[in-house]
Amino acid sequence: MPLQRWLKAGWSLVGALTLSGSLAGCADGDGGRGSGVQSPKMAMIKARGSLICGTDGKLPGFGFLGSDGRYAGLDADTCRAVAAALLGPGDKVEFRDLNPSERFAALSSGEVDLLARNTTMTLSRDAAGGNGLSFAPTTFYDGQAVMVPAASGIRQLKDLAGKPICVPGGTTSELNLADRMREQGIPFTPLKFQTLDQVYAAYRSGRCAAVSTDRSQMAAQRSTFPKPEEHTLLPMVLSKEPLTPATVNADPAWADAVRWTLYGLMQAEEMGVTQANVEAKVVEAKANPRKAELRRFLGIDGDFGRQLGLPADFVVQAIRAVGNYGEIFERNVGQGSKLKLERGDNRLWTQGGLIYSPPFR
Amino acid sequence: MVRQGPLRHLRRELFASRLDGLISVGLITAMAFLGLALLRWAVVQAQWAVIQANSTLLAVGRYPLDQQWRLWLLTTLLALASGLSWGLLRGLPRPDHPLRLWPRHDRIAVVLLVGLAVVLPLLLQLSLNIQMRWWCITGLLVLCRWAAGRWGQAIPRPWRRWVPVIWPLLYGAGLVLISGGLGLVRVAPSAWGGLLLTLLQASFAILLCFPLGVGLALGRRSALPLLRWGSVLYIEFIRGAPLITLLFLGQNILGFLLPGGLAPDRVWRAAWILTFFAAAYVAEAVRSGLAAIPAGQLEAARSLGLPLPQALIHVVLPQALKVALPAIVGQFISLLQDTTLLSLIGLLDLLGTARTVMANPAYLGKNAEVYLVLAVLFWCCCAALGLGSRALETRLNPNHQPAASR
Numbered sequence: 001m002p003l004q005r006w007l008k009a010g011w012s013l014v015g016a017l018t019l020s021g022s023l024a025g026c027a028d029g030d031g032g033r034g035s036g037v038q039s040p041k042m043a044m045i046k047a048r049g050s051l052i053c054g055t056d057g058k059l060p061g062f063g064f065l066g067s068d069g070r071y072a073g074l075d076a077d078t079c080r081a082v083a084a085a086l087l088g089p090g091d092k093v094e095f096r097d098l099n100p101s102e103r104f105a106a107l108s109s110g111e112v113d114l115l116a117r118n119t120t121m122t123l124s125r126d127a128a129g130g131n132g133l134s135f136a137p138t139t140f141y142d143g144q145a146v147m148v149p150a151a152s153g154i155r156q157l158k159d160l161a162g163k164p165i166c167v168p169g170g171t172t173s174e175l176n177l178a179d180r181m182r183e184q185g186i187p188f189t190p191l192k193f194q195t196l197d198q199v200y201a202a203y204r205s206g207r208c209a210a211v212s213t214d215r216s217q218m219a220a221q222r223s224t225f226p227k228p229e230e231h232t233l234l235p236m237v238l239s240k241e242p243l244t245p246a247t248v249n250a251d252p253a254w255a256d257a258v259r260w261t262l263y264g265l266m267q268a269e270e271m272g273v274t275q276a277n278v279e280a281k282v283v284e285a286k287a288n289p290r291k292a293e294l295r296r297f298l299g300i301d302g303d304f305g306r307q308l309g310l311p312a313d314f315v316v317q318a319i320r321a322v323g324n325y326g327e328i329f330e331r332n333v334g335q336g337s338k339l340k341l342e343r344g345d346n347r348l349w350t351q352g353g354l355i356y357s358p359p360f361r
Numbered sequence: 362m363v364r365q366g367p368l369r370h371l372r373r374e375l376f377a378s379r380l381d382g383l384i385s386v387g388l389i390t391a392m393a394f395l396g397l398a399l400l401r402w403a404v405v406q407a408q409w410a411v412i413q414a415n416s417t418l419l420a421v422g423r424y425p426l427d428q429q430w431r432l433w434l435l436t437t438l439l440a441l442a443s444g445l446s447w448g449l450l451r452g453l454p455r456p457d458h459p460l461r462l463w464p465r466h467d468r469i470a471v472v473l474l475v476g477l478a479v480v481l482p483l484l485l486q487l488s489l490n491i492q493m494r495w496w497c498i499t500g501l502l503v504l505c506r507w508a509a510g511r512w513g514q515a516i517p518r519p520w521r522r523w524v525p526v527i528w529p530l531l532y533g534a535g536l537v538l539i540s541g542g543l544g545l546v547r548v549a550p551s552a553w554g555g556l557l558l559t560l561l562q563a564s565f566a567i568l569l570c571f572p573l574g575v576g577l578a579l580g581r582r583s584a585l586p587l588l589r590w591g592s593v594l595y596i597e598f599i600r601g602a603p604l605i606t607l608l609f610l611g612q613n614i615l616g617f618l619l620p621g622g623l624a625p626d627r628v629w630r631a632a633w634i635l636t637f638f639a640a641a642y643v644a645e646a647v648r649s650g651l652a653a654i655p656a657g658q659l660e661a662a663r664s665l666g667l668p669l670p671q672a673l674i675h676v677v678l679p680q681a682l683k684v685a686l687p688a689i690v691g692q693f694i695s696l697l698q699d700t701t702l703l704s705l706i707g708l709l710d711l712l713g714t715a716r717t718v719m720a721n722p723a724y725l726g727k728n729a730e731v732y733l734v735l736a737v738l739f740w741c742c743c744a745a746l747g748l749g750s751r752a753l754e755t756r757l758n759p760n761h762q763p764a765a766s767r
Contacts, residue, residue: 057707057717064720065709067414069423072721094551097707097717105613111627197728224726338722 037309039253050092053079054112057097060220061333071095074332075116077322084321085261085314121244133246134255137262141345142241145215146234163209164189173213176239220339264315267357268324275323411724422554431538440502448509462510550628554709563697566635574643599641612706639696650685690750
């Protein structure tokens with residue numbers, strides 16, 4: 001018996017070294033029973049009975065530990081939605097705090113099943129020759145912005161010529177700012193700090209004329225200032241930061257399941273299905289055979305769930321757990337939270353935003 | 362020495378000359394200014410709601426609420442054992458000064474303990490239920506201390522020799538109480554956090570790194586080449602790599618190398634890495650102690666017919682460890698502080714919990730309050746370690762003259 005175990009260990013080692021095989025080493029069956037969907041990851045999650053989700057754990061509004069010891073935030077709710085879609089009710093998520101440098105290693109080594117840790121989707125992270133991730137739909141369109149004191153009269157990048165600007169050192173924020181300023185030929189002095197706390201402390205003590213990082217983070221920090229209205233976020237966007245959950249490239253079926261669960265949350269908002277009315281909608285759809293689209297979406301007709309290797313009512317389970325996309329947004333970062341971020345680009349496409357679900361057909 | 366009034370004493374210490382007086386006035390003013398500013402901030406500006414609301418989180422992390430009685434039980438047992446050991450130690454006859462059951466130090470310590478138990482929960486506005494528990498635990502500790510000091514000597518000597526054994530037993534029982542098993546519900550290590558995780562990691566590493574370090578130090582001075590070079594290689598490799606690198610190695614590379622399920626939980630991985638790391642440094646501290654012992658000691662012991670292990674255990678090591686004690690305790694204290702690095706690998710130790718508390722949108726910008734509490738907690742733990750080691754040094758030193766200068 002020990003020999004077999006070590007043989008298996010040896011094979012897993014070989015698999016891990018070729019990276020793509022690290023998950024196949026644990027494969028022992030198909031994920032969606034009888035559906036023909038082959039997903040070692042989903043089989044493993046079902047056998048374990050919980051989804052291991054990598055989050056930040058220290059980011060206001062996205063992932064943090066509430067006073068009751070429960071993870072909260074937009075990313076945390078994303079994890080809960082996926083767990084509910086695959087495993088049913090009961091908050092079957094195990095959260096794992098990850099820092100920026102270890103997040104991709106944790107995902108590819110199989111320490112976490114899903115990475116929902118405000119990660120920007122980029123080409124090199126997606127490509128098989130790069131980090132080899134598989135990205136789900138973007139859950140938050142962020143962008144780098146510039147904040148200045150309202151009284152300073154600064155309205156555009158040109159006004160910052162020759163002035164010191166505070167940025168967190170060693171981040172894409174620093175590089176993006178330098179790129180934009182060089183493009184426009186504007187000289188400036190970057191003041192780099194190790195942590196965001198130091199950046200804002202320097203800005204508030206007047207050491208720099210402006211501060212530049214992700215818009216959502218600056219809005220969150222601004223809400224803690226004694227007089228938030230005295231600081232303005234300039235409207236221009238220095239970079240695109242689509243914050244997107246990711247899985248490994250090696251398991252397309254699992255990536256599909258995550259992708260369509262998240263699309264389901266967006267589609268639910270579009271169709272007006274909320275956490276409060278989802279039961280009523282199910283009853284309504286069951287009673288009325290003419291509501292074909294709603295019946296397919298809620299899993300009463302058709303076999304969307306089976307095709308993905310998920311239960312037929314996976315959308316209903318996800319909405320029961322956390323509500324639709326709009327509800328998740330408002331509760332964690334929007335008007336229902338202390339951060340009070342505008343929806344902006346994160347409105348539905350029907351309202352002029354970028355949140356768009358392909359059809360459930 | 363002539364006894365002087367405290368005022369005259371102060372005057373002689375602080376205002377001996379004009380320059381002394383100037384420096385004293387300047388320093389006292391600066392200190393008073395800073396102290397007042399801190400006090401005003403703490404009383405008027407600071408909003409302690411962030412600590413009140415998150416006190417459980419900071420203490421034990423995400424430990425399930427319905428299982429927290431186990432931690433209370435453990436705390437009570439620890440208090441009882443501390444009181445018992447303390448009382449018995451005071452009852453032991455000492456060579457340097459006459460036996461006193463309640464020396465001044467102990468009276469101050471008891472007053473401090475009781476004061477802390479009453480004031481701290483009150484300041485944090487914990488619920489009355491929790492406050493009462495702290496009163497009871499402190500009361501038990503003091504009661505046990507009193508009883509053991511009063512009647513401890515009545516316990517027959519052979520029995521008393523076994524009293525220190527309760528500590529390792531208690532540690533084992535504590536691990537079972539915390540993690541579950543033996544009929545208790547299992548609580549996964551991922552749910553441990555806050556002060557609980559910090560103390561657990563530090564105590565685990567401190568307890569295990571000591572024997573490991575002694576072994577390595579002996580190995581490094583051994584005449585067997587394999588043993589010697591093995592120890593040298595290990596010590597120099599560990600000392601050549603920063604702790605954070607080793608921690609990352611353990612968290613991320615083990616997942617690649619070992620197949621799923623064989624790698625221990627990440628909390629235990631971190632604990633073992635802390636242990637292995639500290640062992641290398643303790644080994645060097647012990648080696649410095651060994652180097653301070655003249656070679657004649659070992660030779661004399663051997664010529665008396667003691668086999669090598671006995672000569673080491675009974676003659677060389679007791680002397681060497683006494684010399685190395687301050688350095689070793691320094692290592693333990695820095696180990697306790699090194700546990701804060703765990704927050705960088707995503708574990709919810711005290712600092713990690715504090716950072717996630719500060720990320721709660723309801724308490725954004727309350728960093729100063731949280732960091733101050735953290736500093737006080739760490740200071741208390743480190744001061745306790747330092748005081749314990751000083752007491753041990755005094756007790757181990759046969760030539761000690763009790764407080765000759767003052």
